[in-house]
Amino acid sequence: xxxxxxxxxxxxxxxxxxxxxxxxxxxxxxxxxxxxxxxxxxxxxxxxxxxxxxxxxxxxxxxxxxxxxxxxxxxxxxxxxxxxxxxxxxxxxxxxxxxxxxxxxxxxxxxxxxxxxxxxxxxxxxxxxxxxxxxxxxxxxxxxxxxxxxxxxxxxxxxxxxxxxxxxxxxxxxxxxxxxxxxxxxxxxxxxxxxxxxxxxxxxxxxxxxxxxxxxxxxxxxxxxxxxxxxxxxxxxxxxxxxxxxx
Numbered sequence: 210x211x212x213x214x215x216x217x218x219x220x221x222x223x224x225x226x227x228x229x230x231x232x233x234x235x236x237x238x239x240x241x242x243x244x245x246x247x248x249x250x251x252x253x254x255x256x257x258x259x260x261x262x263x264x265x266x267x268x269x270x271x272x273x274x275x276x277x278x279x280x281x282x283x284x285x286x287x288x289x290x291x292x293x294x295x296x297x298x299x300x301x302x303x304x305x306x307x308x309x310x311x312x313x314x315x316x317x318x319x320x321x322x323x324x325x326x327x328x329x330x331x332x333x334x335x336x337x338x339x340x341x342x343x344x345x346x347x348x349x350x351x352x353x354x355x356x357x358x359x360x361x362x363x364x365x366x367x368x369x370x371x372x373x374x375x376x377x378x379x380x381x382x383x384x385x386x387x388x389x390x391x392x393x394x395x396x397x398x399x400x401x402x403x404x405x406x407x408x409x410x411x412x413x414x415x416x417x418x419x420x421x422x423x424x425x426x427x428x429x430x431x432x433x434x435x436x437x438x439x440x441x442x443x444x445x446x447x448x449x450x451x452x453x454x455x456x
Contacts, residue, residue, distance in 0.1 A: 258289045260313075276306035285316030285350055290324040297331045307335045309358065310342060315349030318374050318386055325393065328357035336360075341367040341423065343441045348418075349374075353390065356397035356434065365424030366441040369434075373413040380416040387413050400433035 260283030266274045279296075281289065297307055309328075315321075331337050339358030341347045347355050347363070348370035355361060373382020374390045391404055391413065406412075412419040427435040 255288045255291045255295065258286070258292055259283070261289065261292055272308045273306045275304070276308055277304040278308045278310065280310040280312075282312040283314075285313055285321060285324055285354060287320065290320070290327045293324075293331065294327045298327065298334065302334045305335060306338075307331060308338045308340065310340050310345075311347055311351055311355055312341065312345040313348065313351040313354075314346060314370075315351045317377075318350065318390060321350040321353060321393075324354055325357060328354060332357055332359060338362065340439065341369075342439070343367060343443055346370065348372075350390070352399075352434065353393045353397060356394065356399065360437065361435055362437045362439050363423040363427070363435045364439045364441050365422060365427070367423035369421045369423065369426050371407055371412055371419040371421075372417065373415075382414055382416070384414070398433055400431060403430055403432040403434075406430075 258281070260281050262280040264272075264278040264280060266272055266276060269278055272278050277296075279293070293309075297304065316324075328337070337358050338360040339355045340362040341355065341364065343364035343366040345364070346368040348368075349372060352369065352371070355363075374386035375382055376386075391407070395401060395404055407419070408414070410419075421430065423435060423438065426432050427438050
C-alpha cells in the first residue's frame, strides 16, 4: 500500500485550487458579459504555469478588497506571460487593482521581452503593484519584470541579484544582450547612476553575480527600483499543535 505524503496532498490541493479559480473566473466573465457569448472556444487551452498562484483579500488582507493577487515563484518561462494576459487583459478589465508577488531567478531575455510587454499593458489598464517579500529573490530578468509596477514594494530582507545577460549553458555575458537588458531597466526607470556603477565595476561584463539586500538597494544604492520598503516581519496565523491520542 502506498502512503500519500502531506507534501503531495498539498501539491494536489493547490493544483486543483488553481484550476477552480481559473474556471470560476471564466464563468463569472461569461455571466457578466466580459467575455462575448460567441467567443472562440476552439483555441487550445493554455496550461497554468506551475509557479503561479492566485490569492485575494481574504487570504492576504494587505491587498485591497477588490484586488486580485498573483504569487509567482520560479523561472520566468512559458506560459507565464500568456496566463497573465488571459487573466488581466480583458475588455473591460476584470480587476481594477493587481498585485504581482515575485520570487524568481529570472529567465531568458527573449521571453522576458514578451512578459514585459504584457505587464506594461497591465500597468496601463490597472493599478499595478509588484512586490518581493522577505526571503524572496529577484534576480536578473526578474528586476525588469518588477520594474513594470507603478508601486514597487520589497522587504529589506529580500535578495536582489544583477549580472550580465548570458547565452544558455554559459556564464560569460554577451555584450549586446547585456546592453539590451540594461536599456530595458533604464527605460523602466532604474537610476542611471546605479546602472553606471554596474558597468564601471564590471558587474555585468564578467562572469559572476552582484548580490544586494532590499535594504541596500533602497537605502544605500538609491537605485530607483523599490518605491516602498516592506517590514521584514511577516506575521502568521497561529497553528495549534496536534494532540496525539493513543488508542
